[in-house]
Amino acid sequence: MKKFLKYFLRTVLVLFILVNIITAFHAYKFTHFYDAAEAAPQNKAAAILLGINAFKQQNAAADSGNEKVILTTADHLKLEGWYSAAAVAKGTVCLFHGHGGKKSGTNAEAEAFRKLGYNTFQLDFRAHGSSEGNTCTIGYYESEDVKLVYDFVKSKGEKNIVLWGISMGAATITKAINDYQLQPNKIILEMPFGSIVEAAEGRIKMMGLPAEPLARLITFWGGTEHGFWAFNMKPVEFAKKITCPVLLQWGANDPRVSRKEIDDIYSNIYTEKKLVVYDSSAHESLCKKENEKWVSAVEEFLK
Known part of the structure; x- marks a missing residue:
């Protein structure tokens, strides 16, 4: 029973760490825009696990x-x-x-x-x-x-x-x-x-993923990575x-x-x-x- 409990707790800990690593990457990508020449192309697996590389959109020409x-x-x-x-x-x-x-x-x-x-x-x-x-x-x-x-x-x-x-x-x-x-x-x-939590929920739902607890984790990491308390x-x-x-x-x-x-x-x-x-x-x-x-x-x- 003790061996099973240790195995279970280790598994939970590993999953917890993995989920936080993945959401930290997604939070970074959600709050970062690459210049056109900065990011390498992504495959689908990388986009799912690490988030999508977003590029700064170029403006149309200004009116005269x-x-x-x-x-x-x-x-x-x-x-x-x-x-x-x-x-x-x-x-x-x-x-x-x-x-x-x-x-x-x-x-x-x-x-x-x-x-x-x-x-x-x-x-x-x-x-x-x-x-x-x-x-x-x-x-x-x-x-x-x-x-x-x-x-x-x-x-x-x-x-x-x-x-x-x-x-x-x-x-x-x-x-x-x-x-x-x-x-x-x-x-x-x-x-x-x-x-921001609700904004993250909307984004996650559009990706076909469960909003909770991912939205709160992305909110936490997004703020932490950039030095502010995002829940405010x-x-x-x-x-x-x-x-x-x-x-x-x-x-x-x-x-x-x-x-x-x-x-x-x-x-x-x-x-x-x-x-x-x-x-x-x-x-x-x-x-x-x-x-x-x-x-x-x-x-x-x-x-």
Whole structure:
């Protein structure tokens, strides 16, 4: 019996160590973007065991009306943004893309806002697009990136600042509000996750793997590897600090962000608010998927 117990305990210990090694690799890949020439091709087994190599997406060419702006973080990373000024503007909309995205991925939304009479500022988060860095903290340190954009637009004398974000971009806006007490005039949040744990659950489910305990292990290792306590990244809690009107939007077919996450965030917004659900959309650009409905909802909210 003692031999069996020792064998059993050793087996459990070995499995525990292996699971943690695998999730630590996955956490690193989830929070790291390679430059195109940096990573070797992966086979399927390596991707399953060690995670998928994600590459920084390249931006499409900037429109002629876009001014390139470089912002610098506290740790000296150069972030690239595009600022586009309207002849007579009602305000400025700052746009923030999702995890693995790029600023040109928000071109459809930026163009729509400009048609509604707003200046736009599109940013590449750190480790994305044309910005420096390779480490992404799923919104934790990126909250500084949002503040840098907000401060830049405010320094131009703008009195009507609107923050728009999708997925990680939306979650990061709530973190910036919490960290820096930003005071935008209005906020548009599209499919923000409730917490990093829930964001990890959504990613794992899409891989066909059991969410628990993998989501919590990936959250733990992702934060540990980059020097922060990832369990504190909770947009559902940060939403309580918002003091301006909020438009919260979500696609009913979203496989990553659940309706419960959206409802929990909505219930924690204590200011003027509106929730719009897009019946034909998933975790994608609502502006592109259901353009007419999106433009109508946004135009009404910005009045």
